[in-house]
Structure formats: structure tokens, C-alpha cells
Amino acid sequence: MAIDARRTALVALLVCSAAVAVSAISDGPLPNGNFEDPPNQSQMRGGSVVTGEHAIPFWKTSGFVEYICSGQTQGDMILTVPEGAHAVRLGNDACIQQQVSLTRGMYYALTFSASRTCAQDEVLNMTTVPVSGGYPGQSGDLPIQTVYASSGWDSYSWAFKAEAGLMTIIIHNSGQQEDPACGPIIDAFAIRKLYPPEPTQNNMLRNGDFEEGPYIPAGSPWGVLVPPMDEDHVSPLPGWMIMSYKKVVKYVDSGHFAVPHGARAVELVSGVETALMQEVYTTVEGSWYRLEFSVGDAANGCAPSSDYSSPGGMKVKASAGMDDTTVDINFGGSGGCTRGKLEFKAKGSPTRVVFVSMGYHTKSDSSGTLCGPVVDDVSLVPIPQPYSRRLLL
Template identity: 55%
Template sequence: MTKSIGRCVVVLLLLSTAAPAVLAVIDGLLPNGDFERGPPESDLNDTRVMGRYSIPEWEIEGFVEYIGSGHMQDDMILPVPEGDHAVRLGNDATIRQKISVTRRTYYSITFTAARSCAQAEALNVSVEADFGVLPIQTVYTSSGWNSYCWAFKAKHSSVWLSIHNHGHEENPACGPLIDFIAIKTLHQPHLVKGNMLRNGDFEEGPYIFPDVPWGVLVPPMSEDLHSPLPGWMIMSDTKVVKYIDAKHHAVPCGGYAVELVAGRECAMLQEVKTVPGRSYRLSFFVGDGNTGCHGPLVVDAYAAREMMKVQYESRGTGGHRRAQLDFVAEENVTRVVFQSNNHHMKHDGTLCGPVIDDVSLVPVHAQRHPHP
């Protein structure tokens, strides 16, 4: 018996040595996703990284710089949001990392980026053949840094994540700065009792960095095959909505909500199966996120042929109101749409807008009148 147990232990040890377990990434920063571990001094030419594998955990290509907080370029200071270092992607530059994932699982990538001296900057984010081009020329914070997200479905157990600047400027160093790259597993939301909409409470969404106060910008679906905000599509050419958390914002319900920061240039929508001729009720919260967004915040809500404007008079300190829209379905599929009626700005000149949360859709049964 003892010999048999011994042989089993030896076999298990041999198997574990021959085929080490490959663990999928966990939610949070990728290895050296904050770039605090930098290249050796011998691999730097001023700020430019000269070696392909000089930045630990990353592979680079093209004109990539390693930037310290407070670095000066001409008369411009390049800040770093957290920590001491970031990278800058110059002309046709790429930074990539190989990550272990679970096949057929959805993931969202969140990263923080800032423009430098180029005017029309965009970043190509890709995993294998899937990619999205994320415009970053619109700035939504006073610091110049914004967090962006992009989602993919894993086709293999090991994939390359790449962030690429395809811009070409006269000054090759005029590219976007990148810091904080994280990943999160996305769970596709199921329908819950009492709501025909998926993820109507927005509790499933991209990773939000715990110490970053500005939320995450969700790109338009034209730039993203899989939504990092499951159940919802973002329709626009270049504008976004902002995914916010209760830690840094006033959220009407639960831990997360959406702020419509782009006025009428962007719409958030979901398509839902309905029965033609049947009555339905769409209800939702409208409020402000306690970010200093003052004035009348108006949300336009659409369903079938019905439309309503919901106004919330904001003092910029938080608060919300409930609204509902009754409609009769005309098709087998009805599109529910939310849009900010106007552009809004805070005192520092950054864009803001109304907050949407706890969206629900239910059938409304006709009331039966008693016989006389």
C-alpha cells in the first residue's frame, strides 16, 4: 500500500513538472501594468526605450518612451496619474503582453491614456484578430488623463494584447501616454425576474481603478465588437458614455451607473423582444453624479414611437428622480434608447452630463373593469 501511494506521488510530481498549470489572469492590473518596473538605464537613450524586451513583462516595437512624472517637453509638463512612470507611444509604436485567459470567455481591458502634443490621437487596441480604434482626442478630465475600456471574447487560452499608436507626426515623440492597464472578466447578464432588460442596474461592466476618480469611458460599438458594458450598445462616431462607481460618484442605486457625457452626439441603447400591440412601461433614475455638473440635466428616452424628456435640476452635489415611459410595442423587437439632450460643462471646462441608473422594462397588463 505504501509503495502504491509513493508511485502515485511520483507520477503526480512528474506530471506537474512536465505540464505546469497555466493560470488565467485575475481581475486587476496586468503584470507591470502600472509600468513602475522600468528598463535598465543602459537600455534608455534619454527617454526612448531601445530594447524590445527592456520593459519587464512587455514587448515593444517602434518609438516607445519611458516617462517619469513631471517630465518636461518644451513648455509642457507630462503628469503621471498615479505612481512615478508611464510609457509614451510615438509614431507607429506598439506595446504588447501575452496573457493567459479562458477560451470563449468575455474580457474587458481598461487602460488610462492622455494626449501629449498631437491633435487627433487614436489608439488601436487588439487581441489577435479582434481590434478597436479608440479616439482619445476629446478630454473629459481637468488632468488630461482618461480611462478607456475595450472588450473581447477569448478564442484561445493564450493571447497577445496590443496597444498601438498608428499616428505619424513630424515629431515622433508626439504620441499618447499610457499608464495602468488592467483586465476584468465580463459575465454576460441573464434576464432577472421583473425586468426584461439585461444589466439594467449596470452592475456588470469594465474594471474601474480603485484610486482613479474619473470613471471609465465606454467606446461606441462601431469601434467595439463586444460591449464592455454587457447588454448595452453605444452608438456614436467618436463619442462615449462614462461608467462610474459609487466610491467616487453619487450613484442612484447599487454600486455603478452611467453618465451621459457627450450630449446628443452619443446614445446608449438596448434591443429587447416585445409583442406587437402589448403595453410596456420603461422606468429609470435620472440624476447627477456629485461632480459639480450644475443646471437642468435633461435625458431623452425613446421606446417604439414614444419619447419623453426627463429633467433633473442639478446642483452638482448628487441626487436623482424616478421617471417612467409607457408605450405600446409595434415590432417583435423594440429599441430602448437614452440620450443626453444637451452638452454640459463643469466649472473647469470638462464635459459632464446626467446619470442613468436602475433601468427596467415590464409589461403592463390592461386593467379589468368590473361589470355593472
């Protein structure tokens, strides 16, 4: 019996060691994050419904979960798969989760792709929970009912702080439809460690060049959506908040878009419904500051939507405190950028720096893909009080 006990303990130790080894991850795709490693067929029903909670390698499932193949049909609808040949659909009250080994205290951004199927108002709940307990879970909702790309699916990001070295990432569809299979398709999960920049002597803003942000898959031509968030949540775009009810901004790279500066920028794809905002807590009442920024054309054929009354081009409104300025961008969808500037007197602290697109735009190829102006290379610095303004005081 002692030998059997030792054997049991050894087997348990090996299993735990293996689990920790395969769960330790770096920047990039999660283990079987694209679901190309198929489930155990003995734990499937009807060819697609997952019945065993550990049927899909590296994942645990519950509720109505389907393993989707590219080109699979549902009635007259062909189901799209974002990456590779397979994905997962979350039906009524379904969830899928994976344990990952992370660096405690660090911030992470999760990137994945999702497409809506037959339900109109679909929302995914994202949660991270320390496996060992002791800390509350972090959660947030991602609205996915708006389709931004003509492909029918988009890439999303969500961020969290690793409160422990071993965390469980949970994706839950809390919707209830008459057809339990009417749920979002999800795929291509990846993760990236975030290093939130601090203000410097040359820039009072954090991450003003937008170089720090969520993982963008190699070869991805569509960018990553950054959703609205509560002020207490961690931003996938460190330093910046997305202020909206359900709309988003898009994080883009220089490999597929015209970026004014560096390798990353933000495309304002939701018009006046979404604001890109940062609060600066070091401004002093009565002191003068200069906000400078680049706004541009992403070279993606962006044009005014049919319901947008302006005759052409795009406009970005930038505000700081009580002051604002509007910059016109009219490069015909082929790229290009211009520099904007706003000098203002602070009313106190914090000072809100806000960017908003003043119109709604879609790509000119009639695909219906939502687009907008690009914002990049934002800086805020103190300046001496202008002499002409001193004379007026």
C-alpha cells in the same frame, strides 16, 4: 550531447512554465501594468527611448516607444503620468503588447489610462490575438482626442472575447506625425472578467442596473470611459451599446459619485452626440410595455456649459420604439435622482431602448471637466393593455 540536449529542453520548459505562471491573471492590474518596474537601461537610448523589444518587464515593444517619468518636459509642456511615477508614450507607428493567460470563451474588459500630448487627432488601435492562432484577431479603435477630465488624461475601457487560453493584447498608435514623439501616453492597465447578465422575469433588459462593467481602479475618482463601438464588437458594458461617432459615456461608482441605485451607473458626458442603447428582441408587436429608469445628479458640481441655452438643470430623453419622454434633473450639482416612466405599444421586435442627454455640461469649478446626468436602474416589463386605450381602439 544528449546531456546538453536534456539541459536545453529543461531550461526551455522552465522558461515556458514561468511565463505561463506570471501571465495567469485575475481581476485587477496587469503585470507591470503601471510600468513602475523599469526597463533595462542597456536597452534604452537618450534616457527615455526604448530600443530593446523586451526591455520593459512583462511587455514587448516595437516602433518609437518612450519610457516617461512624471514631470518630464517636452518643450514647454510638462508630461503627466496617470498613476505612480512612470508611464509609456507610443510615438509614430509604435505598439506595446503583453501575453495573458485567460479563460477561453469568457469575456473581458481592459481598462487603462491615456493622455494626448502634441498631436490633435490621436487614435489607439486595440487588438487581441490568440497566441496559438486558429482564430481571427479582435480589434477596435479608441479615439482619445477629446479630453474629458481637467487632469489632461482619462481612463478608457475596451472589451473582447478570449478565443483561446493564451491571448496577446496589443495597443498600437498608427498615427504619423512630423515629430515621432507626438503620441499618446498610456498607463495603469487592468483587466476584469465580464459576466453578461441575461433578461429575467422581472426585467427584459440585460444589465439594467449597470452593475456589470469594466474594472474601476480602487481610489479612482474619475470613472472609466466607455467608447463607441460597432454592433459586432463586445461591449465593456454588457447588454448596452454606445452609439456615437467619436464620443463616449462614463462608467462611475458610488464611492466617488452619487449613484441612484447599487454601486455603478452611467454618466452621459457627451450631450446629444452620444446615445446609450439596448435592443430588446423579445417584444411582441401590439403588446404594451413599461420602461422605468432613474436619472440623477452625480454630485460632481455639474452645470450647463456656457453655450447651452437652457437656464439650468439637466435633461434626459428616454425612448422605446416610437415613443419617448424627457425627464428634468435640477439638483444643483449636489446629488439627487428622480424616477422616469414610459408606457408604449411595441411596433415589433427588436425594440430599441435609448437614453440621450439633451445638453452639454461641465463642472462648475471652471476646470473644464465634461459631465452630465446619470442613468441607472433601468427596467422593461410587459403590462396589460390600458383600459382607456382599449376603448379608443
